[in-house]
Amino acid sequence: MIAGMTSPIPLAITLAILALSLTYVRSRMKWRIRTRGLPFPPGPRPLPLIGNILDLPRIKPWRKYTEWCAQYGGLVYLQAPGISLAIINDAEMAVELLDKHSAKTSDRPQLPILKLSGQDLNFCFFPYGERWRRHRRQFWQRFHRSAISQYLKEQRTGVHRLLGRLLDSPAHLKSNIGLSFQGTMLKIVYGFDVVHENDKRLSIASAALDALVQSTPGHFAVEMFPSLRYIPAWFPGAGFQHTLAHSKAATLRLKHELFAAAKDIADRAGSNSCLATDLLARAERNEGSASTATDETLAQEVCLVTVEGSADTTSWTLEGFFLAMSLYPDVQKKAQKELDAVIGPNRLPDHDDSDSLVYVNAVLKECLRWHVTAPVALPHCAMADIEIRGYFIPKGTTITVNTWQMLHDPEVYDQPEEFRPERFIKDGKLDSDVKDPEAIAFGFGRRICPGRHFALASLFINIASLLHVFDITPPLDENGQPIRVNRPEDCRCNIKPRSAAAEALIREAQRAADAAGGEN
Numbered sequence: 001m002i003a004g005m006t007s008p009i010p011l012a013i014t015l016a017i018l019a020l021s022l023t024y025v026r027s028r029m030k031w032r033i034r035t036r037g038l039p040f041p042p043g044p045r046p047l048p049l050i051g052n053i054l055d056l057p058r059i060k061p062w063r064k065y066t067e068w069c070a071q072y073g074g075l076v077y078l079q080a081p082g083i084s085l086a087i088i089n090d091a092e093m094a095v096e097l098l099d100k101h102s103a104k105t106s107d108r109p110q111l112p113i114l115k116l117s118g119q120d121l122n123f124c125f126f127p128y129g130e131r132w133r134r135h136r137r138q139f140w141q142r143f144h145r146s147a148i149s150q151y152l153k154e155q156r157t158g159v160h161r162l163l164g165r166l167l168d169s170p171a172h173l174k175s176n177i178g179l180s181f182q183g184t185m186l187k188i189v190y191g192f193d194v195v196h197e198n199d200k201r202l203s204i205a206s207a208a209l210d211a212l213v214q215s216t217p218g219h220f221a222v223e224m225f226p227s228l229r230y231i232p233a234w235f236p237g238a239g240f241q242h243t244l245a246h247s248k249a250a251t252l253r254l255k256h257e258l259f260a261a262a263k264d265i266a267d268r269a270g271s272n273s274c275l276a277t278d279l280l281a282r283a284e285r286n287e288g289s290a291s292t293a294t295d296e297t298l299a300q301e302v303c304l305v306t307v308e309g310s311a312d313t314t315s316w317t318l319e320g321f322f323l324a325m326s327l328y329p330d331v332q333k334k335a336q337k338e339l340d341a342v343i344g345p346n347r348l349p350d351h352d353d354s355d356s357l358v359y360v361n362a363v364l365k366e367c368l369r370w371h372v373t374a375p376v377a378l379p380h381c382a383m384a385d386i387e388i389r390g391y392f393i394p395k396g397t398t399i400t401v402n403t404w405q406m407l408h409d410p411e412v413y414d415q416p417e418e419f420r421p422e423r424f425i426k427d428g429k430l431d432s433d434v435k436d437p438e439a440i441a442f443g444f445g446r447r448i449c450p451g452r453h454f455a456l457a458s459l460f461i462n463i464a465s466l467l468h469v470f471d472i473t474p475p476l477d478e479n480g481q482p483i484r485v486n487r488p489e490d491c492r493c494n495i496k497p498r499s500a501a502a503e504a505l506i507r508e509a510q511r512a513a514d515a516a517g518g519e520n
């Protein structure tokens with residue numbers, strides 16, 4: 001090399017370092033402008049490269065979220081490659097982020113598992129936008145507060161049949177509850193009268209519900225590593241493809257077969273008054289317009305979501321009610337005393353009795369709070385960057401609501417592990433100063449549960465009727481000794497009619513319900 005001449009290699013390295021430094025500084029400046037210098041909300045410290053991937057809980061995540069709540073407060077943030085997660089632990093924060101900022105927080109995360117499992121047909125999981133809006137509007141028109149009066153008769157029929165079945169086979173509590181709620185929903189949605197548990201239409205609905213549970217996030221590696229969705233089903237370790245394909249087939253069967261069967265009944269009998277034919281009539285009124293084909297699809301999918309959204313949620317809440325009654329006999333006696341005074345021995349409760357049954361209503365609120373049906377609600381997703389209470393949440397962040405913590409916050413509900421309906425009552429009336437679990441359990445913002453009025457009416461008539469005629473006590477072991485069950489998953493209990501008069505009332509109501517049910 002000639003003396004005095006600089007080597008081109010170090011020059012190239014210097015230029016590369018300069019370019020990299022400039023790019024880094026530019027991206028830092030852009031980020032600073034974007035975040036306006038605000039930090040992410042607090043949370044567990046991320047590791048280099050992998051972030052918080054090892055912190056993310058997969059089983060009963062609300063437990064870990066609640067620990068973090070104690071450490072970091074009402075809003076916790078985690079990040080990992082491809083993951084940005086905000087966890088809301090307090091109700092005020094949820095209102096602020098999901099109600100007040102709803103224009104930015106009403107999306108749902110779009111995981112590949114939704115398409116693979118067929119849940120992309122269920123508007124619970126739709127991205128925010130016109131398609132979601134059309135489905136939700138059709139649903140809401142039929143399930144808002146005043147609209148649900150049209151379903152109360154079917155709810156009563158379902159409860160009266162449940163009372164009869166519990167008299168015959170009290171040991172099969174879970175399946176009797178499932179049959180009752182699914183049967184009522186199939187009648188409302190498709191016009192079928194499902195009486196027996198081996199009814200094929202019931203198994204189609206049950207299979208789709210099982211599929212929905214199986215496809216909920218938290219089960220499959222493909223959620224973390226989306227590219228795994230391209231692995232063929234025959235590849236070792238790709239068993240998830242079979243499971244999800246099976247789920248998809250079950251969902252499609254519910255969507256198409258039960259809808260076609262409802263149409264078939266209407267064609268044969270000349271009419272079939274139900275949600276499916278109501279939505280179909282709307283689709284036919286639009287005949288000639290370009291949207292007819294999509295309107296029928298919309299009708300099928302609204303029916304699907306009504307069956308899928310309703311059955312397990314209300315069943316789980318009622319299972320929690322049975323557990324609570326077997327563990328808290330004083331609560332049960334107090335509710336029965338109120339029912340005896342208001343309803344008397346000669347009839348069963350009705351929806352119209354609700355205003356006079358303050359304690360029963362408090363039991364219902366406590367059921368929503370104590371044994372939370374959706375401890376972690378369906379996630380929302382940020383559609384834009386958000387600034388909240390001095391923190392920055394980037395667009396695309398998954399926003400999870402820790403409902404369990406909100407309903408078990410000792411600052412709000414004294415001794416939250418205790419089942420105590422009295423907490424909601426003051427001077428013989430429901431106390432509006434106590435946070436109503438209804439304002440939390442059904443979610444927040446534009447995605448708040450649109451089936452909540454139906455669910456509350458259904459839970460009220462179930463709880464009031466069951467308490468009026470049955471005594472619920474802990475299950476007995478083989479020696480006749482009470483077993484103390486206290487896991488929410490296990491609602492075994494002993495169910496006996498309160499008196500011979502109560503038994504007669506059940507039989508009479510069951511006969512009337514079967515006679516009213518029809519032959520479909």
Ligand code: HEM
Pocket residue numbers: 123124125136139143305306309310311313314317373374377378379380441442443444445446447448449450451452454455
């Ligand atoms: C105790 C019973 C129920 C509970 C605790 C419950 C709870 C919830 C929650 C937490 C959400 C998510 C809200 C959010 O994203 O912030 C939701 C959504 C939904 N629920 Fe319910 N639900 C119940 C009963 C029902 C019933 C009976 C129906 C149908 C008749 C229903 C239909 C739906 C639908 C369609 C959505 C999706 C809303 C959307 O994404 O726009 N739910 N529910």
